[in-house]
Amino acid sequence: MIDAIASWMLQFGALNWLGETGASLVAVALVGITLFIFVAANAIVLVYVERKVSAFMQVRLGPMRVGPMGTLQTVADALKLLVKEDIIPQFADKVLFRVGPWVILISAFVAFAAIPFSPTWVPADMSIGLFYVLSVSSVVVIGIVMSGWASNNKWSLYGAMRSAAQIVSYEIPVGLSLLAAVAVVGTLNLQELIQAQAGVGNLFHWIPIPVPNWFIFNNPFLFIAAFVYLIAATAEVNRTPFDIPEAESELVAGFMTEFSGIRWALFFLSEYANAAVVALLTAIVFLGGWQSPFPDIQGARIGMSVLAVLAIIWTFYVKVKANRLSIYPLAVTVVLAVLAWLFPAFAQWLANPGLLWIAIKGGTIIFMLMWFRWTFPRLRVDQLMYVSWKVLLPLAMINLAGVAIWMWLTGAINLVG
Amino acid sequence: MHEHYGVVLAFGILGFILMYVAFILQKLIGPKNSSELKLDTYECGEPTEGSSWVQFNIRFYVIALIFIVFDVEVVFLFPWAVVFKDMGFVTFIEVFVFLAILVVGLAYVWAKGDLEWVKMKLKYGTGRYAATRLHESESP
Amino acid sequence: MGEVIFWVIWALVAVSAMVVAFSKNLVYSVFSLLATFIGVAGIYIFLNADFLAVTQIVIYVGGILVLLVFGIMLTNRIVVAKITQSSLQRTTGLVVVGAIFLVLVLTLLNQTWPLATSAAEFDSTVNNIGELLFGDYLILFEVASVLLLGALIGAATLARKEL
Numbered sequence: 001m002i003d004a005i006a007s008w009m010l011q012f013g014a015l016n017w018l019g020e021t022g023a024s025l026v027a028v029a030l031v032g033i034t035l036f037i038f039v040a041a042n043a044i045v046l047v048y049v050e051r052k053v054s055a056f057m058q059v060r061l062g063p064m065r066v067g068p069m070g071t072l073q074t075v076a077d078a079l080k081l082l083v084k085e086d087i088i089p090q091f092a093d094k095v096l097f098r099v100g101p102w103v104i105l106i107s108a109f110v111a112f113a114a115i116p117f118s119p120t121w122v123p124a125d126m127s128i129g130l131f132y133v134l135s136v137s138s139v140v141v142i143g144i145v146m147s148g149w150a151s152n153n154k155w156s157l158y159g160a161m162r163s164a165a166q167i168v169s170y171e172i173p174v175g176l177s178l179l180a181a182v183a184v185v186g187t188l189n190l191q192e193l194i195q196a197q198a199g200v201g202n203l204f205h206w207i208p209i210p211v212p213n214w215f216i217f218n219n220p221f222l223f224i225a226a227f228v229y230l231i232a233a234t235a236e237v238n239r240t241p242f243d244i245p246e247a248e249s250e251l252v253a254g255f256m257t258e259f260s261g262i263r264w265a266l267f268f269l270s271e272y273a274n275a276a277v278v279a280l281l282t283a284i285v286f287l288g289g290w291q292s293p294f295p296d297i298q299g300a301r302i303g304m305s306v307l308a309v310l311a312i313i314w315t316f317y318v319k320v321k322a323n324r325l326s327i328y329p330l331a332v333t334v335v336l337a338v339l340a341w342l343f344p345a346f347a348q349w350l351a352n353p354g355l356l357w358i359a360i361k362g363g364t365i366i367f368m369l370m371w372f373r374w375t376f377p378r379l380r381v382d383q384l385m386y387v388s389w390k391v392l393l394p395l396a397m398i399n400l401a402g403v404a405i406w407m408w409l410t411g412a413i414n415l416v417g
Numbered sequence: 418m419h420e421h422y423g424v425v426l427a428f429g430i431l432g433f434i435l436m437y438v439a440f441i442l443q444k445l446i447g448p449k450n451s452s453e454l455k456l457d458t459y460e461c462g463e464p465t466e467g468s469s470w471v472q473f474n475i476r477f478y479v480i481a482l483i484f485i486v487f488d489v490e491v492v493f494l495f496p497w498a499v500v501f502k503d504m505g506f507v508t509f510i511e512v513f514v515f516l517a518i519l520v521v522g523l524a525y526v527w528a529k530g531d532l533e534w535v536k537m538k539l540k541y542g543t544g545r546y547a548a549t550r551l552h553e554s555e556s557p
Numbered sequence: 558m559g560e561v562i563f564w565v566i567w568a569l570v571a572v573s574a575m576v577v578a579f580s581k582n583l584v585y586s587v588f589s590l591l592a593t594f595i596g597v598a599g600i601y602i603f604l605n606a607d608f609l610a611v612t613q614i615v616i617y618v619g620g621i622l623v624l625l626v627f628g629i630m631l632t633n634r635i636v637v638a639k640i641t642q643s644s645l646q647r648t649t650g651l652v653v654v655g656a657i658f659l660v661l662v663l664t665l666l667n668q669t670w671p672l673a674t675s676a677a678e679f680d681s682t683v684n685n686i687g688e689l690l691f692g693d694y695l696i697l698f699e700v701a702s703v704l705l706l707g708a709l710i711g712a713a714t715l716a717r718k719e720l
Contacts, residue, residue, distance in 0.1 A: 002420070002424060024420075025427075028423075028424055028427040028428075028431075029427070029431060031424075032427060032428050032431035032432070032435075033431065033435065035428070036431065036432060036435045036436075082439065082442055082443055082446065082447070083443075083446055083447055083448070084443075084447060084448075085447055085448045085449065085450070085451070085455075086443060086444075086447060087451070087455055087456065088456075089456055089457065089458050089459075090453075090456040090457070091458055091465075092458075102433065102436075105432065105436060106429050106432050106433060109428060109429075109432040110425055110428050110429050110432065112428070113421075113424050113425045113428045114421075114425075123424050123428070124420075124421035124422070124424040124425060125421065126421045126422075128495075131495055132425075149470070151458075152458060152468070152470065153458050153459065153460065154460060154471075155459075155460065157470070157471075161473060161477055164477075164481075165477050165480050165481070168480065168481060168484040168488075169480060169484065171484070171488065172484065172487045172488065172491060175488075175491040175494075176491060176494070179491070179494050179495065179498045182495070182498040182499065183497075183498040183501045183502075184502075185502070186498070186499050186500065186501055186502040186503065187499065188495065188498075188499060252459070252461065257459060258458070258459060261443060261447065262439055262440055262443040262447075265439070266436065269436075381534055382533075382534035384534075385480070385532060385533075385534045386532075386534075389483075389523075389527075389532045390527065390532060393487075393523065394523070397516055397519060397520065397523075400494075400512065400516065401512065401513060401516055404501070404509060404512050404513070407502075408509060412502070413501070413502055413505065413509065414505055
């Protein structure tokens with residue numbers, strides 16, 4: 001991607017003075033700035049969405065005052081953070097207090113370098129991309145402990161220590177469940193992982209239900225592994241129900257307690273950046289990344305029609321159960337289905353792989369994370385350790401062995417060769 | 418290969434520079450009227466008692482020890498997953514041997530109670546709480 | 558440009574390692590290791606060992622460093638802890654350290670280090686590592702995993718004793 005942009009820039013005579021290296025550097029800078037803007041916008045949009053989703057789940061309205069439907073609320077909040085006083089407590093360790101948040105932010109941002117957004121858009125197409133993303137996310141824990149310790153505040157230190165214990169505990173199930181998917185194709189390159197998930201096939205290769213060839217539908221063990229990964233990753237990014245490190249009722253705000261203003265914004269950005277990395281990684285490894293669920297124009301038409309039928313059933317269900325007419329899902333899906341049947345170009349667009357699909361899949365996972373928040377009560381620390389070491393870890397090991405056996409039984413690997 | 422990691426380095430530096438712009442903006446437009454009270458440690462309004470840098474429970478250390486061993490084993494499994502499809506019988510058997518070793522380790526620490534966060538085994542309290550049934554309590 | 562980056566990383570490793578060794582504050586020593594580990598990972602990249610570099614981050618930063626942090630949190634009064642050794646066996650110490658230094662320097666000098674500043678065209682080391690681990694070095698791999706099991710059991714037992 002970097003090379004493509006660089007050679008594209010060198011086509012213009014006016015930029016020739018840059019030379020090969022200069023053009024590459026400018027290209028990297030452009031991509032980096034774009035991604036940084038994406039990370040910042042991601043946090044601002046997600047906070048708004050999270051507040052709205054939370055509100056609707058609790059039959060409230062959420063932010064309504066600033067801008068139409070409150071859409072400018074988080075922009076105003078971000079501006080407010082900028083004009084707040086920068087406070088470093090007098091008993092804090094001044095050096096580590098300044099460094100800690102940066103470690104978290106940079107390790108969260110650098111993870112995006114290996115994430116493929118479309119068949120061609122990937123800043124660094126590393127051959128060990130998956131392992132790389134896992135490794136840089138494990139640096140976050142050091143930043144958390146650093147800022148917690150530096151605050152010289154009991155809440156902060158307790159929160160940081162709990163957070164560190166939690167993150168390291170859940171790293172093992174995360175690694176093992178991702179490995180189960182890697183074993184199926186034998187590559188750690190994220191692009192190759194996605195390319196292996198093209199097309200449509202039978203569910204688990206033998207139940208005659210047509211599903212996309214995503215790894216979650218590849219075999220029953222990977223189906224479980226996807227959920228193990230999602231649960232463990234939720235804990236890794238400290239989101240409810242695993243948000244003990246910042247449990248408001250016991251630890252104020254955990255390791256963030258002493259941080260304010262723009263310094264706190266670093267946590268705020270990296271928290272949502274990490275959530276986005278987890279969502280994108282789930283989409284890439286288990287849900288086919290930028291692959292479209294539809295194989296061709298006809299597939300897109302049929303798929304959208306199935307979706308519209310599901311929406312009709314959903315509408316009836318809501319009408320009968322809650323006596324409420326929920327018209328929007330129905331209207332949107334019917335319009336999309338009609339459009340797909342009328343305009344082949346639109347159907348083709350839906351069938352094309354690209355940014356659209358990874359955005360939809362990642363967005364769905366993020367919505368699920370928000371949904372978890374208002375569905376599950378917070379775990380206690382001992383329950384947290386129980387879930388990680390005694391439920392998810394054995395399950396992830398069984399999955400790995402199961403994938404190996406499944407591949408042998410279905411003939412995907414040849415034992416004598 | 419190197420250009421990929423060059424991108425990573427560039428991203429790290431860029432992330433720092435871009436966010437630092439916000440810090441400079443804050444320095445320019447943010448208020449600066451600090452006071453003794455503002456710089457105090459926030460512990461819910463109470464005056465701070467003692468240092469926060471206290472001794473922590475050993476169980477954090479135990480969890481980290483167990484984690485490192487499992488982490489190393491997971492890292493060993495990454496090359497395994499990459500070559501699993503191509504190498505046939507050896508890698509197929511190997512994963513079970515390896516997982517068996519992991520299971521033995523897990524079973525050992527599980528049985529010995531090292532994974533227990535709450536180590537207290539008292540069913541009833543002592544002293545004036547002798548009659549009350551204890552719930553699992555947690556102290557850091 | 559590759560060479561400049563290499564020397565910057567080298568300087569980072571050297572300076573942060575000095576901080577680790579000479580800092581009066583135990584906590585600074587530990588967090589300074591973060592820079593050392595990341596710098597060493599960068600040097601691995603220059604040696605074309607990408608898998609090793611990422612492993613370095615996962616195990617040393619994500620594991621060992623967390624263990625060290627938890628370790629120093631076990632000590633009381635971290636900030637004022639006296640960490641200089643008052644041992645008087647300076648001569649013995651010097652001999653041992655000097656011998657190790659000599660061996661390291663000799664190894665370094667006798668080794669050719671292919672510094673890959675030009676973009677050497679090869680993909681990744683992970684396939685080769687996998688093939689070697691499950692081919693030629695299968696027995697060693699087995700022994701290593703049993704060793705890890707022993708380490709786990711030993712570590713758990715030792716940590717439990719301190720309760």
